[in-house]
Amino acid sequence: MQIDKYAVVSPDAEIDSDVIIGPFSVIQSDVQIGSGTIIDSNVLIAPGSRIGKNCHIFHGAVIGTIPQDLKFEGEYTTLKIGDYTTIREFCTLNRGTKESGTTIVGSNCLIMAYVHIAHDCVIGNNVILANVVNMAGHVSIDDYVIIGGIVPIHQFVRIGKHSFIGGGFRVDRDVPPYILAAGQPLKYMSLNNVGLRRRNFPRELINKIKSAYKLIYQSNMNTSQALEILKNNEEQIPEIKEIYQFIEKSNRGII
16 A cells, blocks of 8 residues: 555545555545555545545545535435546545435546535446536436536436536536537537447437437427327337436426
8 A cells, every 4th residue: 555654544444455645635534445546645535435446536636525415414424436437636526415325426437627526416437527517416417428517517407328418508407318418508409429429329229319309309299299109119229218218207307
């Protein structure tokens, strides 16, 4: 274990033998850090933090501090970060509240500088959050989502997998999977064609997803009517099923 002589590490922290901890970082009690993880200088990792293997947490990040929620009453909660996730400079990640008990960031994520992940958020795997993405509590972001810089996200918003949100736009409603969203107010622009091709979605499947969204967003039907047609289609493609199930479960409504 390579712990700089100027770091402060609680004897109660569980740290794997090959973890690297830089100068002036503070690792408090009830912290777990997995093998191969690098903690740069001036990082604070607070109680309840669970950090996976081969992560890299950069200078000035603050991990696992208590929620910015007036309803928080000091209950025991955690923050969990998966494997191979990078957290860049000056990010702030809060642990959960009694509502869910934990805040979760998945594996293989890139969390760029000055991102704030609030209490009870759930971030999937392979997610990229560009600089200054700031989310309120209880936000859910599915796998392979990319969000551009300087984006505020309203509490309880859900963002579906493989979607892309352009930089500088406010997210106040749910964003369905597989789409590219932009504009003010935020709206459906197209499929996330580039992302889907990069992830080896077959052209035929991309076209079927595109047809589903034409029905939802570009036909004369209302959303309920469009979903009914998709649900009654004899060819139940998993990706299409995911679209209508996502929309049916939306509490805030979709963009």
